[in-house]
Amino acid sequence: MGDAAVCxxxxxxxxxxxxxxxxxxxxxxxxxxxxxxxxxxxxxARAFAAWPKIRLLAWRDAWVLRVTANLxxxxxxxxxxxxxxxxxxxxxxxxxxxxxxxxxxxxxLPQRQREVMVLRHLAGYSEDETxxxxxxxxxxxxxxxxxxxxxxxxxxEGGEGxxxxxxx
Numbered sequence: 001m002g003d004a005a006v007c008x009x010x011x012x013x014x015x016x017x018x019x020x021x022x023x024x025x026x027x028x029x030x031x032x033x034x035x036x037x038x039x040x041x042x043x044x045a046r047a048f049a050a051w052p053k054i055r056l057l058a059w060r061d062a063w064v065l066r067v068t069a070n071l072x073x074x075x076x077x078x079x080x081x082x083x084x085x086x087x088x089x090x091x092x093x094x095x096x097x098x099x100x101x102x103x104x105x106x107x108x109l110p111q112r113q114r115e116v117m118v119l120r121h122l123a124g125y126s127e128d129e130t131x132x133x134x135x136x137x138x139x140x141x142x143x144x145x146x147x148x149x150x151x152x153x154x155x156x157e158g159g160e161g162x163x164x165x166x167x168x
Contacts, residue, residue, distance in 0.1 A: 009055070011047075011048055011051050011055070014047075014055075014060075015044055015048075018061055018064060018065075019040060019044065021061075021065065022039075022040040022043055022044070022064060022065060022068045023036055023037060023040045025040075025065055025068055025069060025072075025118075025122055025123055026039040026040050026068050026069075026071075026072050028122050029069060029072035029073070029076075029103060029106075029118070029122065030072045030075060030076060030103070031103070035072075035075055036072070038075070039068050039071040039072045039075060040068050042067075042071050043064050043065075043067040043068040043071055044064065046067055047060075047063070047064050047067070058132075059129070059132055059133045062119065062123065062125060062129065062130075062133035063133070065118075065119070065123045066115060066118070066119060066123075066133065066134075069114075069115070069118040069119075069122065069123070070115075073106070073107055073114065076103060076104075076107055077107060101156060102152075102156070105151075105152050105155040105156055106118070106152070108151075108155060109148050109151055109152070112134075112144050113144045113145075113147055113148035113151065114148070115134060115144075116130060116134070116141055116144040116145045116148060117145070117148045117149075117152070119133060119134070120141075120145060127141050127142060127145070
């Protein structure tokens, strides 16, 4: 993706190529296609504003996806969505309860841990790609990934936490 042909890619072509992936990532996080579309649109608006600077980045796709994910978490934080009281809420599919629990738990993580989890597991980047995108060492990615995994496990299996989003 970092070759000269892609670097010369006009923004319109770049948008057409990456927009479906950004929306898919946003849907995974927020679960609502309208909110997901809003987050992806805002991420691309920011990319367009910074296009002269980011178009030459080897990892500009990850930059846009990272901005998309962060905007999704911001939406969820503002909405202060909480986990339903019981896992067996009548009329709510288990998949929806699981999604809400996961998104809520991800939102409770520190930003760096959340970014590692989103890039690694929602966007599908390798540890090496994630370290380059975030501008940190591979060991930092591994450390934050391990910490995030432990925290998510504790939140999701142990029932710890109040299931509302942290404001920081």
